Amino acid sequence: MPRTHTLTLAFALTLTAVFPAVAQEGSALSPRVVNEAAVPAVMAKAVDDFIIPGYRNLTEKTAAATQATAKLCAAPSQATVDGARVAFSEMVGAWSAIEVVRLGPALEQNRFERFLFYPDRKSTGLKQVQAIVSKHDESATDEAKLKGKSVAAQGLGALEYVLYGTGAESLLNKDGDFRCRYGLAITKNLDTIANEFLAAWQKPDGIQAAWKHPGPDNPEFRDNREAATELLGILVHGVETVKDQRLKPFYESKDDKGHPKLAIYWRSGNTMPSIAANVRGLKTLFDVADMQSLLPEDSRSVAGSADFVFKSVIGMAGNIDGPIDQALEDKDKRAKLAFLSLNTNDLLDRLNKDFGGAIGLGAGFSFADGD
Structure with a gap:
């Protein structure tokens, strides 16, 4: 068999x-009926014990990735390349655990797609990232300007290409200076987005209030x-x-x-x-x-x-x-x-x-x- x-x-x-x-x-x-008495407590636990801790963990990993990439740019070597890659993988793990909450703040300002553009069915995003790297587009090294570019050029996929894609060996020395600075702008951008996620969910009168108190006047949930x-x-x-x-x-x-x-x-x-x-x-x-x-x-x-x-x-x-x-x-x-x-x-x-x-x-x- x-x-x-x-x-x-x-x-x-x-x-x-x-x-x-x-x-x-x-x-x-x-078919039965949901245990309505349990719903408010379940929703509160989802927010307090999963969503907020998940985004808090993500902010810790994005901050660590930013620090690791900054070290790589300042002193390129095999050790700092490895450090940036480890930080990237840890950030991917943190994101993968919480990306399932694809609603609310994740849908505002294209935050989800800016953090992760996938799938890239026609390799459109890949071509944009490759063009930035090959042309040394300095505007992509500025976090504020990067935010205004294509969502495909500013998230995890773009950072993965910087760290692992064609030509990534240049990160071992000063030849990879532009590539590294582009990667640093991406990590800063990801850190900003992660903190926006966390702030939105921590706001007492924001989406967490809607989740914890279903009712007829609730903009999200009219009932349990x-x-x-x-x-x-x-x-x-x-x-x-x-x-x-x-x-x-x-x-x-x-x-x-x-x-x-x-x-x-x-x-x-x-x-x-x-x-x-x-x-x-x-x-x-x-x-x-x-x-x-x-x-x-x-x-x-x-x-x-x-x-x-x-x-x-x-x-x-x-x-x-x-x-x-x-x-x-x-x-x-x-x-x-x-x-x-x-x-x-x-x-x-x-x-x-x-x-x-x-x-x-x-x-x-x-x-x-x-x-």
Whole structure:
């Protein structure tokens, strides 16, 4: 039996053994009603214990990346190049954990796209970054002027190219002076955006107040049901993003040879670590907000089922190490990618159909359509 099928069968048997009712019934769970009394506390925990700490962690990593890049520009060497790259990877990890909150402040002033422009389907952004580097466009080394340029030229993708793209070896000496100063402007810009995220969510009478107090006069949520829908929507959209925008571009099926250069962060080797961080962030939100308290008492097994698959996806993503092009050429790692793809689809069903159905949204509720 092929290894991929063995992994799939093993997972299915394990899930059935641990959660027999959910595994057999799936989306056939009877529609219920959300535990409305629990909603305000769940929303408050989501803000206080996940969103704000997540953005605070991001500001720490963007500040560290700025400092590391400044050291590189001041004294180029292998050690300072390595320091800037480590700081970049840590910043990617922090961002990947909180980028799932793609609403509110993230949608204002193009903050999300300015922080991460992806996917770059026609390599338009890459060409802009390459042009800045090749032409030594000094305006790109000024944070204020960089902010006015294309979103593709000022975020993580641009910084990854600076640190890892063609010609990055020039960073080892003064030949890379312009390249480094451009990278420094990018890190400063990212640090500014990260602090804007944090400030917006920390403002007592801002979006956090709307999240914590659903009601008829609330501009965001007229009632507890709408609030619960938004929170579950973060989870569903987050898993959909991993499935459709993170995995599918470079690995669609076991018969597909793969497209490593379509993978996010492929140059820096952060593809799988970022995917693991995406799902880990979603699980953290699910846990710290105590989302299982939204479920009727007799449907709590749905939360246990989702938790099991969360752990499976995170663990498997963490087990696929090394450059993504090498992973696609490795039989064992391709089997793990197949397993990861299968379980990401399963996780999406358990959140959208099972959890959504159990809190009264009904099987087949489409967050993607905004219904």
